């Protein structure tokens with residue numbers, strides 16, 4: 147897996163940069179974030195979507211939705227910083243909502259298990275910090291960043307939705323609160339999202355990819371991340387920290403082993 151940019155074609159797949167164009171992309175992505183949360187605020191407040199499901203759907207969709215905006219930004223070296231404004235603004239929003247500076251119970255409900263605003267200062271806060279870090283550290287230059295948000299969003303998010311519905315019987319021997327179904331969904335969902343984004347970014351020329359090598363590396367990382375997520379530790383260490391953290395560590399340790407042949 148080509149984990150560092152020798153990216154001669156990073157110019158492919160991005161809109162030509164023009165004066166002020168970068169900030170316009172930031173506004174588009176920020177507007178998307180506002181729209182996503184507003185949609186689930188409306189659905190959960192009307193009882194159309196269960197609150198726990200609403201939270202998880204926002205969790206699953208926000209990260210990949212943001213990453214799909216990355217090709218909008220130019221090849222300018224500072225493009226990632228304009229993109230990073232979006233998770234940073236959402237960091238401020240989450241803190242304002244979680245501390246009560248902004249009093250908006252319906253939005254809190256859309257992003258929390260039980261409607262407790264203090265909850266936003268844990269999972270959601272860590273979530274936007276991970277997206278901020280992935281944008282600044284990895285950007286479009288390393289598939290490790292793709293794996294980081296994919297396992298957090300597509301993996302951990304799906305584990306909850308599938309596990310709550312299909313994991314009522316066959317629980318994990320080492321963690322009775324989690325199930326084979328949930329962990330299987332985490333592995334498959336996280337791997338699929340990561341491989342899809344890596345294939346997209348390869349097509350756009352961000353990575354030089356041997357997809358067989360890339361897919362093998364992603365599957366190995368997803369398997370270990372799934373094991374970590376299955377451990378009974380999320381009362382002490384939030385999954386939004388442990389999953390992205392182990393993926394980033396594995397991506398760093400495996401960077402040489404996974405460089406495409």
Ligand SMILES: Nc1ccn([C@@H]2O[C@H](COP(=O)(O)OP(=O)(O)OP(=O)(O)O)[C@@H](O)[C@H]2O)c(=O)n1
Nearest residue numbers: 269305306309310313323324325328329376385
């Ligand atoms: N590998 C997994 C993960 C989750 N679940 C199901 O999903 C529920 C919520 O999972 P958990 O990760 O504990 O969710 P939260 O901590 O609420 O969510 P988050 O990770 O966003 O903090 C669990 O009780 C379980 O029913 C599962 O069956 N198997």
Ligand SMILES: C/C(=C\CO)CCC[C@H](C)CCC[C@H](C)CCCC(C)C
Nearest residue numbers: 178179205208211212233257269270273
């Ligand atoms: C409830 C959540 C996590 C708990 O595990 C997710 C919180 C989501 C954030 C509040 C909103 C994040 C928005 C993204 C940074 C940008 C999304 C833009 C895109 C166009 C949808």
